[in-house]
Amino acid sequence: MKDFRVRFAPSPTGALHIGGVRTALYNYLLAKKMNGTFVLRIEDTDQKRYVKGAEDYIIQALEWCGIMPSEGQGLGGDYGPYRQSERRELYQQSIQQLIDNGNAYYAFDTPEELDAMRKRLEEAGGSVRNYCIFTRMDMKNSLTLPADEVAKKLASGEPYTIRLKVPADQTVVVNDVIRGEVKFETNTLDDKVMMKGDGLPTYHLANIVDDHAMKISHVIRGEEWLPSTAHHVLLYRAFGWEDEMPQFAHLPLILKPNGKGKLSKRDGQKLGIPVFPLSWDSDKPEDAFTGFKEFGFEPKAVINFLAFLGWNPGTEQEIFSLDELAEAFSLEKVGVSGARFDFDKAKWYNQEYIKAMDNTALAEKVKPWLSEEALQKGDDYLAAVCGLLKERVEVLPDFKEQSSYFFGPVQAYDDKNVKKRWKPENLARFEELKNMLAELSTFDAATAEAEVARFMAKHELGNGQVFPVLRLALAGTMKGPGVFEVMEVMGKEKVIMHFEAAFDYFEKLTKVS
RNA sequence: GCUCCUGUCGUCUAAUGGUUUAGGACACCUGACUUUCUAUCAGGAAAUGCGAGUUCGAUUCUCGUCGGGAGUGCCA
Numbered sequence: 063m064k065d066f067r068v069r070f071a072p073s074p075t076g077a078l079h080i081g082g083v084r085t086a087l088y089n090y091l092l093a094k095k096m097n098g099t100f101v102l103r104i105e106d107t108d109q110k111r112y113v114k115g116a117e118d119y120i121i122q123a124l125e126w127c128g129i130m131p132s133e134g135q136g137l138g139g140d141y142g143p144y145r146q147s148e149r150r151e152l153y154q155q156s157i158q159q160l161i162d163n164g165n166a167y168y169a170f171d172t173p174e175e176l177d178a179m180r181k182r183l184e185e186a187g188g189s190v191r192n193y194c195i196f197t198r199m200d201m202k203n204s205l206t207l208p209a210d211e212v213a214k215k216l217a218s219g220e221p222y223t224i225r226l227k228v229p230a231d232q233t234v235v236v237n238d239v240i241r242g243e244v245k246f247e248t249n250t251l252d253d254k255v256m257m258k259g260d261g262l263p264t265y266h267l268a269n270i271v272d273d274h275a276m277k278i279s280h281v282i283r284g285e286e287w288l289p290s291t292a293h294h295v296l297l298y299r300a301f302g303w304e305d306e307m308p309q310f311a312h313l314p315l316i317l318k319p320n321g322k323g324k325l326s327k328r329d330g331q332k333l334g335i336p337v338f339p340l341s342w343d344s345d346k347p348e349d350a351f352t353g354f355k356e357f358g359f360e361p362k363a364v365i366n367f368l369a370f371l372g373w374n375p376g377t378e379q380e381i382f383s384l385d386e387l388a389e390a391f392s393l394e395k396v397g398v399s400g401a402r403f404d405f406d407k408a409k410w411y412n413q414e415y416i417k418a419m420d421n422t423a424l425a426e427k428v429k430p431w432l433s434e435e436a437l438q439k440g441d442d443y444l445a446a447v448c449g450l451l452k453e454r455v456e457v458l459p460d461f462k463e464q465s466s467y468f469f470g471p472v473q474a475y476d477d478k479n480v481k482k483r484w485k486p487e488n489l490a491r492f493e494e495l496k497n498m499l500a501e502l503s504t505f506d507a508a509t510a511e512a513e514v515a516r517f518m519a520k521h522e523l524g525n526g527q528v529f530p531v532l533r534l535a536l537a538g539t540m541k542g543p544g545v546f547e548v549m550e551v552m553g554k555e556k557v558i559m560h561f562e563a564a565f566d567y568f569e570k571l572t573k574v575s
Numbered sequence: 576g577c578u579c580c581u582g583u584c585g586u587c588u589a590a591u592g593g594u595u596u597a598g599g600a601c602a603c604c605u606g607a608c609u610u611u612c613u614a615u616c617a618g619g620a621a622a623u624g625c626g627a628g629u630u631c632g633a634u635u636c637u638c639g640u641c642g643g644g645a646g647u648g649c650c651a
Contacts, residue, residue: 073651108650173649189577192647223649241580250578258649265651289579289646312580315644319586324644370600374588378599397588399581400644407587407601417614454613464612529610541612 066098067279070124070131071269073105074116077342077351078123080403081284081316081325084368088313088396089282090129091369094388101276102134104145105269107262123339127361128384141276146268153263156271156301157224157256165300166256168204168222169193170215175202192252195230224257226266226293226300234292239280239311239393246292254293266290270297273308281308282393285400288312311393314372317400325403327351335405339364354408358431358458360419363412372401381414409456416452421445424452431462436469443468446551450543464542468552471563472538477571479540483530484568491521492531496561505554507546514546535564 070086072078093100102124104117117135124130133139143149160166171179176193179201183191190196198205203225204212215222232248256267263271273281291310298307316325319333330337330351339361340353354364366382374397375382375390382390416424425444429437436444447468448461455461466473495517502509518528532545536557542548549557 071651075651105651111650169649171649176649184576187576191577221649225649238580244579246579252647255649260649262649264649269651284645285580286645286651292579314581317644322643370587372587376589378589380600401588402586404586404601410601413614451613453615525610533611539612540610543611543613545610 064279065277066093066096067101067277068093068098068282069101069103069134069273069276069278071103071105071272071283072120073108073111074113074120075108075111076113076116076349077327077338077340077353078116078120079325079327080337080339080354080368083123083127083129083339083364084316084371085282085284085313086124086131087127087129087365087368088373088391088393090131091388091391092280092282092393093132095391098279099133100131101139101141101278102131102137102144103272103276104135105265106145106147107258107265107268109147109260109262119340119342126339126355127365129365146272147262149268149272150262152275153257153268153271154261157263157267160226160256160300161224163300165227166224167198167227168212168216169225169253169255170202170207170220170222193225194252195228195249198225198227198253221259223255223259225253226256226296228253228293228296234295236288236291236295236310238288238291239309240396241288241312241398244288244291248292248296251292251296254290266293266297270294270301274298274301274303274306278308280311282311282313285312285315311396314397315400316371317402319403319405324400329403333405337403358460359408359412360415360427363415364408366415367408367411370407371403372397381411413456416455416458419452421449421452424448428458428461431459432465433462433469436465439469443551450547450551454542467537467560468548472536472560475534475538475564475567475571476540479530480534480568480571483527483534484572486572488531489565489569491517491523492535492561492565496558496565499549499554499561500558502554505550505557507544507550510549511546535568536560538564 068089070089072082090100092098102121104120106112106117121136131137133141135144157166161168179193179197180191183197193201200206205227207215228248228251230249234246234248236244236246238244254266255264257263291312295304295307298304317323318325318329319335325337327337329335331348336352336354336357336359338351338353339355341356342349342351342353344350355361362383365384365387369382369387369391370380373391373395376395419427422441422445425441425448428444428448432444447465451461451464454464495514498513498517499505499510502513514528514532518524529545530540533540533542536545536548536552552560
C-alpha cells in the first residue's frame, strides 16, 4: 500500500484566496484522517506574476487556520527543495527525456505569430483554434523545420519553447474520485507549452514532475484543473509513470454570493465581505483586502464554514472541531456542483463559536478591538462585559460598538426614545431612585432589582415607565442586556455617574424641544 | 466557437427506483419568553429546471433541451 501523501501547491502571486484555503483544508483533513503526510510546495515558476511576501502570507494564513502542512517549504522534508524555482535542473532533465522519446518538440514561434495563428483560425470559423495536432505542422517547430536548422536555432540562442506532442486518435480517461470517469479525445487537446522561453517549466510539467518526485498519492485541487488533467495523464504516460499516477479529485468551485461566476477578490471589496483569511496590504487601495481575521472571525469558525462549502457529513451535525472534521471527512461526500459563498452562514458559525467560548478567553480575543481606556478596566471586568454581550455579537468588533458605555460615558443617546420616555415629573423621581441605589451596601442584580421594585411600588409605576428610562440612562440605547445585569457588572459608582449625566441630558433635551 | 464539469427550498445541502406530506442548517415570517435587543423554544412559508424514454413506479437511470460554471495563455 502506497503511503498517503497529499500536497497544497499554491502560487505566490498574492494573498491566498479563501478557495485555496478550502483546498488546503481538505488536503489537511484527509492527510490527518489517513495518517498521511501533507506537503506544502510553492509553485513559483511564473517570475512575472511573482509577488514578494506572498509566500509568507500563505504560511501565516495556514497557520492562523490551524491547518499547517507537516512537510514542505519552510518545514523541511526528504523531497526538497519545495520551491519550484529551485528545482530547475530536475525539470530540464525531465523535459529532455520527453524530447528524447519523441513526446515533446521545440517550437520557435513568436508570441506575435501565435496570436496571428489564433486570429486566422478564428476567422476561418472552424472548431480548431489552437496549437495542436491539426495545426502544428503549419508552425515553426522541430517537427516542421529541417534538423540542421533546428540545431542552428538552438545553438544561436534563439528563444524557443518546448511543447507536448499530444498523440492522435486516443481517448484519455481520467478517473476522478469525486466525479467518476471523465473522458477526453486527444484530437481536441492542444500541444501545451511545457517549457517556457525563460527556461522555466509551466505548471503542467513542473506539477507532474514534482508530484511524482514527491510521491504524491492523491491530487486534490480545484475544478479549474479538470480540463487540463488529460494533459497531465498524457504526461505521466510520456514519462512512463502511469502506474504510479496519483488519484485525482477535483473540488467544486466557490461561487459569488450573488450573480454569476466564481468568487473573486473584487467581490470582497464590492460587498464589504472578506474573501481572504488575513488582510493583505498594498500601496494600491484596489489591491488591499481585509481578511476574516481582521473582520473579527474565529479561525475555527472559518474552517467549519469552509468545510461545509461543498462537503457535508450526511448527518445533521453542523458544528465540527478540526478533529471531528478529520474524522468525518471523505472525498466521497464532497459535492460535484459549485457552492455559493454565503456570508450570513459564515457569521452564524462565528456567533456559535463566540457563544461557546469561555468569557475570559473571549475577553482576550476582543482586546485588539478595544480602546486603551477599556483595557485598563481589568481582565475580570472585561470578561464580565463579554459574558453579558456575547449572545448578541456576530463578529468580534461588534463588542466594541456594543460595549462602550461600560468603559466610559454614553457616547450617544437615542433622542427619539428619550423624548418619548422622559416626562416632566421624571427628574425628581429618578433622582430619588438614584439616591436609593446609592445607599445600597451590596450592589448586585438582585438587590438593585429589589430596590427598583420598591421604588416602582411606592410611586405606582409600571415597568414601561421605568425600565426604558434606566436602559437609556445606562446605555443610551434601547438595546442590550438586562438593566440589572448591566448595573451589577458596572458597579454602583459607574451606575450613579451614568444616571447623573443622563438625567441632566434628558432634561435639557426635553426642555428645548 | 470548441472541450470538460454541473442543475433538489433564496443559499449550503440530505435522501431514495416505491418506506417521502422530499429531511436538516442559514436567511426570512409568526408566536412564546423578556423591560429592550439578542439568545432560546414552538410554529410557518419555501425545492427535485423543462421534455421525452426505460420501468408497474423516477427527484433518483438514459437521451435531448434549457440554464449555470470552468478551461481554451511562453498564468497557475
